[in-house]
Amino acid sequence: MFDQQARLDRVLARHPDAVVVEPMPGRPALVRRDEILVAGRDAGAAEALVRRWFDSRHDEGGVARLRLRAPAKVDVCELASVLGGADRRHRRLSVSPNHLVLGQPMWWSGPADLPRPAAPLPAPRRVPVRRDVTVAILDTGLAPHPWYEDEEWFREQRDEVAEVLDADLDFRLDAQAGHGTFIAGVVLSQAPSAVLRARRVIGGDGVGDELEVIRALEWLAARGRADVVNISLGCHTYDDRPSPVLSQAIAALGRRTVVAACAGNAATDRPFWPAAMKPVIGVGALDGDDRAWFSNHGWWVDACAQGVGLASAFVRFDGPRAAVNGSDPDRFEGFATWSGTSFATPVVAGRIAAVAAEEGIGAPEAADHVLDPARHPVLPGLGTEVHTASSVDALG
Known part of the structure; x- marks a missing residue:
């Protein structure tokens, strides 16, 4: 069996903007640091709500990527949960961290061995x-x-x-x-x-x-x-x-x-x-x-x-x-x-x-x-x- 931690270390080394998050113990995920994705119709509302941490916005088709200022150290998972309406303070928006998708052998998807x-x-x-x-x-x-x-x-x-x-x-x-x-x-x-x-x-x-x-x-x-x-x-x-x-x-x-x-x-x-x-x-x-x-x-x-x-x-x-x-x-x-x-x-x-x-x-x-x-x-x-x-x- 391949060394999962070694493979994770290589992923993080090649993608320094990636980070492991684990809001639920034992259930990790990989996301892009300081990025959230928002459905296009909700982009304006989301940008207004994150104004204090906002850095830039890029729109393409029906999705917008909002970048947050790194020094603010925003927890993008918590932010996505809040904007998504988990705390019921705001209209429910379609928001997600920018998860990494993987096909690395013996990691969370993709082939189970080498070709x-x-x-x-x-x-x-x-x-x-x-x-x-x-x-x-x-x-x-x-x-x-x-x-x-x-x-x-x-x-x-x-x-x-x-x-x-x-x-x-x-x-x-x-x-x-x-x-x-x-x-x-x-x-x-x-x-x-x-x-x-x-x-x-x-x-x-x-x-x-x-x-x-x-x-x-x-x-x-x-x-x-x-x-x-x-x-x-x-x-x-x-x-x-x-x-x-x-x-x-x-x-x-x-x-x-x-x-x-x-x-x-x-x-x-x-x-x-x-x-x-x-x-x-x-x-x-x-x-x-x-x-x-x-x-x-x-x-x-x-x-x-x-x-x-x-x-x-x-x-x-x-x-x-x-x-x-x-x-x-x-x-x-x-x-x-x-x-x-x-x-x-x-x-x-x-x-x-x-x-x-x-x-x-x-x-x-x-x-x-x-x-x-x-x-x-x-x-x-x-x-x-x-x-x-x-x-x-x-x-x-």
Whole structure:
């Protein structure tokens, strides 16, 4: 098992504006220091109420980020609670600290181990479909890959969503670099005809924040481009409640869009967001017939799929480690195996997209079919079991 404290220390070292908060003992969260997020309609009222600590305001779409003066040492969690109406002195505002969202291996979300080089896989075979279906992937971006690099949808966005493989220039693949590309491969393995739309919301270190996720969701809502949205990242919140600002961004996608999000890898039943939100399909991971040891679980998990030893598309990268017995542990030729709820999620998202495309129905109707408890097993604390298409194999 990886050293959780060591990983946390690395996150804080690379993101000095981040801080661990723990209003409830034993239930920590990570937030950006001296920042609160406010729904656009509430930004003016919130700014007036924090005038004594106010530093600056940045508006983008339906959300505003208020920065507070560092010397004031404001507890952003307490402030969000007060502005949200917990003390009933003010009209209830939609306010949240700017939580960090994480995909760091063996931290609160993302893959449960490191990727391992794998032999090439055949490209997913297309099948006849009755309609086009678009799957949005909010993650680390996409690297060119033979499975899709000649597709028009990839050429349109290639430069703006490119994966950053070695941001710290240490000649090693960053901890979560390739995560988005791997997820894209899993989606295509389930739904080969899907059009993918990527938005980069976390870096190759697996760290981003709630604001970037909200911006991506608003971008999708404004363009109406997604039938299914895959979010293989998330966070615990300071009060174990859903962020009202993020909740509004997801609601703005409308009822014709299905959102699937990973349940997280902390082996806990503590709600993980956005997976635990009511409109979102929270996805846990299986290892064979059992819950994967790392998978979160609980009443809020809606579905589960194989999440151990999945093989998929990956980046090309050759790290500094030497080959051992003819095997190079950090030389990737475009394919890898990986484990985590991060990768069970695109299995579910991909199955929903496939059913919608092949049957010519809406994504919500397809989700009802895929998650129908009358058709599929339901596991306690993990929800409906979703089987992979034959083109994705569990190796572990």
